Amino acid sequence: MEYRAGPHARGDLASTRRDAAAFLDNLTVQNSRGAKGRQNWIAIWTKAGDSHCLLADLKIENGMFGEATEAWLCALTAFEVARRLVDESDAQSGDVLAKVEAGVQRFVSALQQKMERVEIACCDQTGFLAHYLPADRPDSFCPAVICISDEEETGAMLLGRLLPVVIGRGMSVLVVSREDLSNHSRSQSESLSNCLDFLSTQPDVDAARIGVYGDGLSAALATDFAASDRRVAAAVCDGGLWKWTRTVAFLEWMTRAPDAVDQDVVSTRRSQLVRRIRCPVLVVAGRGIVSVSHAIQLQADCMAARIDLELVMPRVSRAPEEEVENFVTSDDCVFGWLDQKLARNSTSQPSTSDQQI
Structure with a gap:
């Protein structure tokens, strides 16, 4: 049976990190289809990070800063998974790194604490x-x-x-x-x-x-x-x-x-x-x-x-x-x-x- 651990759209940090941990524990299975399968997973985790970013922006517009913070943290976790999968020589490497660093900067504006x-x-x-x-x-x-x-x-x-x-x-x-x-x-x-x-x-x-x-x-x-x-x-x-x-x-x-x-x-x-x-x-x-x-x-x-x-x-x-x-x-x-x-x-x-x- 094919293992299907991956990001889900539940939006809470605990679930996102559980999904990420389960995925990384089964990475050998995930990559059994070679480079094409790996590229698919990079795209899936990057898209999940982008979705959490959009959700965070929506929460900010509605004044829900606590939920926006959690969505940003989910996005950073998803982008980090994608970063682990990308080879340094891959053209996507720079894109994923940019998303991580941009995510940190955008997170600061949503953070209720002072960074x-x-x-x-x-x-x-x-x-x-x-x-x-x-x-x-x-x-x-x-x-x-x-x-x-x-x-x-x-x-x-x-x-x-x-x-x-x-x-x-x-x-x-x-x-x-x-x-x-x-x-x-x-x-x-x-x-x-x-x-x-x-x-x-x-x-x-x-x-x-x-x-x-x-x-x-x-x-x-x-x-x-x-x-x-x-x-x-x-x-x-x-x-x-x-x-x-x-x-x-x-x-x-x-x-x-x-x-x-x-x-x-x-x-x-x-x-x-x-x-x-x-x-x-x-x-x-x-x-x-x-x-x-x-x-x-x-x-x-x-x-x-x-x-x-x-x-x-x-x-x-x-x-x-x-x-x-x-x-x-x-x-x-x-x-x-x-x-x-x-x-x-x-x-x-x-x-x-x-x-x-």
């Missing part, structure tokens, strides 16, 4: 721009998260993906572009500390509950930042695996031996950087630079050393020549973990087993 493009000031008289979304509970101190985009994404693209996840959580979010950090004259960790300085001065932010989330390759930046700035209260990062992998590869290259490093030394080196992090850590294995096998070994090392490190493995489906991550379940898991770790007076204990999300 700003803010400048992060630095000590050397320079600065860079970031997207700032204050928490939707202005009457109390709320946690905040600094989100760093992958090197192949703009800050607006990451914001478009995360808005449906963070709205309603009572959490402030500062989205920073990896490219902006890389182009800045000072160190990236120092620039991220400036981001934390900015959040600490916001009247709705609890300065003791600020976390960091590095998406994709930026997971390594989040590790360095959490290790260098002890104000970070929770970190979604690579746990130092990128630096460890490079070190081992360099030693093996220098010695021309595949097993040049003693296993006890390997264990110590593997957890060396994460030992400097004084906050809870979540490593998303299989995403970007973090291999599953190395992440499992790191978790075992951290458990032995009583380091609060948890590991999750996202669900992926195989499409022609690539794997596509179920971003819906992954993002829900990541921000659910951040909710837990940044909760006021949190007494939660680290997990002792791997999770698949």
Whole structure:
């Protein structure tokens, strides 16, 4: 029987995200008809996003701003699914990206909360721009998260993906572009500390509950930042695996031996950087630079050393020549973990087993 998971015109965010998650979980089945079938699904999800945009405009005209906001979030979710399906060399790629970024801009006008493009000031008289979304509970101190985009994404693209996840959580979010950090004259960790300085001065932010989330390759930046700035209260990062992998590869290259490093030394080196992090850590294995096998070994090392490190493995489906991550379940898991770790007076204990999300 042919699987038919896809977008439905129910209009509520929960249903749209369930449809998206079910579709991505069954992507191998969806693509069984090859490139033509994939193009059809790109068109279906793009059309669904366009329909939600039209619905949002209608709700705004009728003064129904809450329902308009939900329709925009549905549109952003649908466009993100389409973006995951489009090959970078495909002519449609630019069109879908434009829809995501335009969706974010149009969403701002419908948003009852205040979302700003803010400048992060630095000590050397320079600065860079970031997207700032204050928490939707202005009457109390709320946690905040600094989100760093992958090197192949703009800050607006990451914001478009995360808005449906963070709205309603009572959490402030500062989205920073990896490219902006890389182009800045000072160190990236120092620039991220400036981001934390900015959040600490916001009247709705609890300065003791600020976390960091590095998406994709930026997971390594989040590790360095959490290790260098002890104000970070929770970190979604690579746990130092990128630096460890490079070190081992360099030693093996220098010695021309595949097993040049003693296993006890390997264990110590593997957890060396994460030992400097004084906050809870979540490593998303299989995403970007973090291999599953190395992440499992790191978790075992951290458990032995009583380091609060948890590991999750996202669900992926195989499409022609690539794997596509179920971003819906992954993002829900990541921000659910951040909710837990940044909760006021949190007494939660680290997990002792791997999770698949």
